Amino acid sequence: MTENGTVRAPAAVPVVEVEDLTVRVRRGSTLLTLVEGLSYQVAPARSLAIVGESGAGKSIGIRAVLGLLDPRRFEVTGTVRLAGVDLATLPKAKRRGLVTSVASLVFQDPTRSLNPTMRVGPQIAEAMLAGSGRPDEAAGEPAVGRAEARRRSVELMRDVGIAAPEERYFAYPHELSGGMRQRIVIAIALACQPKVIFCDEPTSSLDVTTQAAIIDLLDGLRESRSIGTVVVTHDLALAASRAEQVLVMYGGQAVETLPAKGIARTSRMPYTQALIRAVPDVGTPGRPPRPIEGLPPDPRTPPPGCAFAPRCEHVRDDCAEERPALVEVSTGHSVRCWHPVAVTGQETTAANLPAARQPEVTR
Structure with a gap:
């Protein structure tokens, strides 16, 4: 009641x-x-x-x-x-x-x-x-x-x-x-x-x-x-x-979960954005699709850090050192990434993330 x-x-x-x-x-x-x-x-x-x-x-x-x-x-x-x-x-x-x-x-x-x-x-x-x-x-x-x-x-x-x-x-x-x-x-x-x-x-x-x-x-x-x-x-x-909700998987893990509506504008995981760029006329009308360079990880030799790091345009040194957790960045939206990006392609700083979750992102 x-x-x-x-x-x-x-x-x-x-x-x-x-x-x-x-x-x-x-x-x-x-x-x-x-x-x-x-x-x-x-x-x-x-x-x-x-x-x-x-x-x-x-x-x-x-x-x-x-x-x-x-x-x-x-x-x-x-x-x-x-x-x-x-x-x-x-x-x-x-x-x-x-x-x-x-x-x-x-x-x-x-x-x-x-x-x-x-x-x-x-x-x-x-x-x-x-x-x-x-x-x-x-x-x-x-x-x-x-x-x-x-x-x-x-x-x-x-x-x-x-x-x-x-x-x-x-x-x-x-x-x-x-x-x-x-x-x-x-x-x-x-x-x-x-x-x-x-x-x-x-x-x-x-x-x-x-x-x-x-x-x-x-x-x-x-x-x-x-x-x-x-x-x-x-x-x-x-x-x-x-769909109403999208769960993006990479290397056997969920790397981003978010509402489907406006996904081209709201995605924060570099892998999701790479998938968007690989699809014609999704989020980037008039731009030819761009394939993702490289190959997915081999389960026989999993990388020590972020699974997407070898193919990521925003990779940093720390990405290869430790695996990130799936972190909630807003209601109904979670990202597995040390350096989630904004829709402009610029890195999201810790100040832009919820205070209670900052330690998980910035370590």
Whole structure:
């Protein structure tokens, strides 16, 4: 209750909460760190874009969240909560049931995601039947029968923009265009009524026009069904135009988190600004894109200081000596950098940073 006596609405429980997620892979007798200390959360009907170059740890991070990594090869630590439930507190079977009922994953290539020997409609129905085999005992929801699963599958096909769904229910994947196949994959992701959808480069295999249509579809579903979305992409322009929050990854770590709106003007991490300069007409209309010189760090030989230092235009001697922490520079905006820059490209001094955080930045 507020001071004037009105009742404050309770904050929505995040559909995804990730805290200090670290992923290591076994290579012989050694462990290589692929993701380190990753944290984020997504509320219902909200969108997060995870951006970075190939090898930044984006995809491996979401697979770790969804429990899709082989424990014989990967070591995963940290806390993951889905719909407020800590997955570590559940036995394996219940953990898998919760994940499949709360979250879905849309892969990059719809051709590889679908069974080429099976008609697309029954593939949607199969996902629905598999999910209904684990009904919500508290809600007392019955399992879905085959006839009902078929009816709902046709409705889902219509919802994702498939024309004449009754006919295309019986089509094979090769009989559909790439955009239609991706719509079928999204329908499969919706089959179990998830609270959050993870999308791993969902448009990279499609043409530009179809990419826009698929992103429009995801945006519409997020708003109409209050589904949270986590979109993994290397396309900063896509993230800036469609997401609400952006998490930039480099070398397995979050190096900047900030609102997507106005990202070209507000980013403070040199790596984020380099990504912006590498995209045509984002923040610098009329200027040709400028590729980032050099290569991302090799997890076998991680640098002792800032991972981006060897490629950074603003590098200082101290950047190579110690790894910076992720520091909040304003509300909802954090940067992992000893010398965060302003939009003019000039270094931000300690006087411009919040007083309580100055020691973390200036050491």
